[in-house]
Amino acid sequence: HEADAYRTDLMTITRYVLNEQSRNPEARGDLTILLSHIVLGCKFVASAAGLAKLIGLAGETNVQGEEQKKLDVLSNEVFVKALVSSGRTCVLVSEEDEEATFVDPALRGKYCVCFDPLDGSSNIDCGVSIGTIFGIYMIKDKENVTLEDVLQPGKNMVAAGYCMYGSSCTLVLSTGNGVNGFTLDPSLGEFILTHPDIKIPKKGKIYSVNEGNAKNWDEPTAKFVEKCKFPKDGSSPKSLRYIGSMVADVHRTLLYGGVFLYPADKKSPNGKLRVLYEVFPMSFLMEQAGGQSFTGKGRALDLVPTKIHERSPIFLGSYEDVEEIKGLYAAQA
Ligand code: AHM
Numbered sequence: 001h002e003a004d005a006y007r008t009d010l011m012t013i014t015r016y017v018l019n020e021q022s023r024n025p026e027a028r029g030d031l032t033i034l035l036s037h038i039v040l041g042c043k044f045v046a047s048a049a050g051l052a053k054l055i056g057l058a059g060e061t062n063v064q065g066e067e068q069k070k071l072d073v074l075s076n077e078v079f080v081k082a083l084v085s086s087g088r089t090c091v092l093v094s095e096e097d098e099e100a101t102f103v104d105p106a107l108r109g110k111y112c113v114c115f116d117p118l119d120g121s122s123n124i125d126c127g128v129s130i131g132t133i134f135g136i137y138m139i140k141d142k143e144n145v146t147l148e149d150v151l152q153p154g155k156n157m158v159a160a161g162y163c164m165y166g167s168s169c170t171l172v173l174s175t176g177n178g179v180n181g182f183t184l185d186p187s188l189g190e191f192i193l194t195h196p197d198i199k200i201p202k203k204g205k206i207y208s209v210n211e212g213n214a215k216n217w218d219e220p221t222a223k224f225v226e227k228c229k230f231p232k233d234g235s236s237p238k239s240l241r242y243i244g245s246m247v248a249d250v251h252r253t254l255l256y257g258g259v260f261l262y263p264a265d266k267k268s269p270n271g272k273l274r275v276l277y278e279v280f281p282m283s284f285l286m287e288q289a290g291g292q293s294f295t296g297k298g299r300a301l302d303l304v305p306t307k308i309h310e311r312s313p314i315f316l317g318s319y320e321d322v323e324e325i326k327g328l329y330a331a332q333a
């Protein structure tokens with residue numbers, strides 16, 4: 001029985017990534033090393049998130065003009081240091097830092113990492129799930145490293161994932177060959193494969209959106225949400241679930257199906273979520289799990305960002321549900 005096998009034959013995330021890489025004759029273990037440094041950062045945040053003494057305002061403001069919590073500041077520092085010291089990175093983009101970090105040439109490797117060290121910060125003080133999101137690119141030319149290396153379309157990512165600090169700590173990862181979920185066993189200090197080969201249901205019964213913004217929505221978004229609540233084809237209305245932490249809302253969408261949307265509105269024509277470290281990694285995972293991700297104009301992973309903190313509207317989730325949204329936008333065009 002498969003479940004029994006997992007209990008005694010523990011597939012740690014490192015073992016999993018090593019296995020994956022051994023199928024690629026060109027791989028030299030660099031991605032494995034990089035990922036193990038990301039995993040270390042996630043373990044730090046998981047333990048720090050549980051410590052009440054770290055909660056409270058740091059009194060600083062981040063690049064988006066929001067108040068930073070101590071946990072944001074700490075998490076960012078831990079990830080930057082872990083990534084630099086891995087010796088496998090070249091350019092880092094963090095939600096918390098206005099400028100990209102170019103790693104000292106002596107410590108450079110071939111990967112670029114874009115990450116949001118602690119997403120969902122408004123949920124920290126009330127103990128609701130928060131998360132870390134990351135996307136990894138390969139640099140184009142080691143001798144000539146520029147910002148262009150991180151301003152690549154999302155489809156060029158070599159790996160992406162998130163870690164959710166919730167009732168359990170779960171790390172979901174794709175290296176471009178499906179999606180797998182690993183749960184932190186605190187007594188072992190290891191992430192163990194608990195959700196092999198995640199596939200999102202073709203259609204879901206849940207929609208997830210901040211409806212407080214409805215008065216400013218465009219017509220296709222408004223029509224879609226109206227259809228979720230008052231379906232005219234005889235189907236049951238969808239349920240609404242909205243946590244306000246992208247990682248938690250996307251995690252539920254991946255496992256249960258449905259759609260998560262952060263659309264454009266009249267006040268924010270590009271929505272809220274950031275392309276490099278929110279939209280792209282989540283879109284990569286969705287596609288790898290058999291779902292879709294759409295911007296209101298096209299495939300999210302085809303976007304070519306021009307600025308590191310650029311935003312984009314996003315509709316992601318079950319294949320058929322996103323297909324319906326695409327239909328509404330096509331009808332309007
Ligand atoms: P943050 O980077 O300040 O944490 O904001 C990102 C979060 C996402 O996790 C979530 O999907 C979204 O903001 C929720 O926004 P809103 O409160 O407008 O619904």
Ligand code: MG
Nearest residue numbers: 116118119120
């Ligand atoms: Mg954040």
